[in-house]
Amino acid sequence: MPEDTQPRILAFFCNWCTYTAADLAGVSRMKYAATSRVVRVMCSGRIDPQFVLSAFAKGADGVLIGGCHPGDCHYISGNTKCLRRHRLLKRMLADMGIEPERLRLEWISASEGDRVKTVINEMTADLKRLGPLKLPERCVAWDVEAIDEEPDHAEAVAKEAVHA
Numbered sequence: 056m057p058e059d060t061q062p063r064i065l066a067f068f069c070n071w072c073t074y075t076a077a078d079l080a081g082v083s084r085m086k087y088a089a090t091s092r093v094v095r096v097m098c099s100g101r102i103d104p105q106f107v108l109s110a111f112a113k114g115a116d117g118v119l120i121g122g123c124h125p126g127d128c129h130y131i132s133g134n135t136k137c138l139r140r141h142r143l144l145k146r147m148l149a150d151m152g153i154e155p156e157r158l159r160l161e162w163i164s165a166s167e168g169d170r171v172k173t174v175i176n177e178m179t180a181d182l183k184r185l186g187p188l189k190l191p192e193r194c195v196a197w198d199v200e201a202i203d204e205e206p207d208h209a210e211a212v213a214k215e216a217v218h219a
């Protein structure tokens with residue numbers, strides 16, 4: 056990736072922890088790469104695998120998920136579900152020919168604004184090293200609108216890609 060080209064990171068942050076930490080980083084005027092766009096979700100357990108597939112299909116170079124530390128989830132087990140989905144997605148991405156490092160999961164509490172800064176800077180450097188995401192040929196044919204509208208379709212697309 057050329058020096059002046061910035062990767063695009065879509066970040067899904069839990070409202071109760073990482074989103075607040077990102078807010079804290081901003082209020083504290085911490086400087087970090089302007090490479091992320093944040094989507095606030097009420098819990099990391101809300102992040103459906105289709106959100107991640109759709110982000111990559113629509114041009115994200117990386118997807119970052121931020122949730123509450125284990126044991127701190129406001130909905131008890133949302134982050135445990137997120138962790139399971141993250142592991143599955145990593146394997147699926149590798150099978151599809153997409154570098155699994157493009158997806159990152161971090162537990163960041165509301166007081167850890169500096170951690171948000173560090174993680175985004177690290178991920179930006181990693182994505183620069185990997186270069187822009189080039190979707191493998193079989194993924195270019197993904198029907199993005201259908202992925203968004205039909206959760207079952209996303210699963211079917213993922214299975215098809217893994218078994219292709």
Ligand code: FES
Pocket residue numbers: 069070071072097098099100122123127128129130131133134
């Ligand atoms: S409420 Fe933050 S991960 Fe569940």
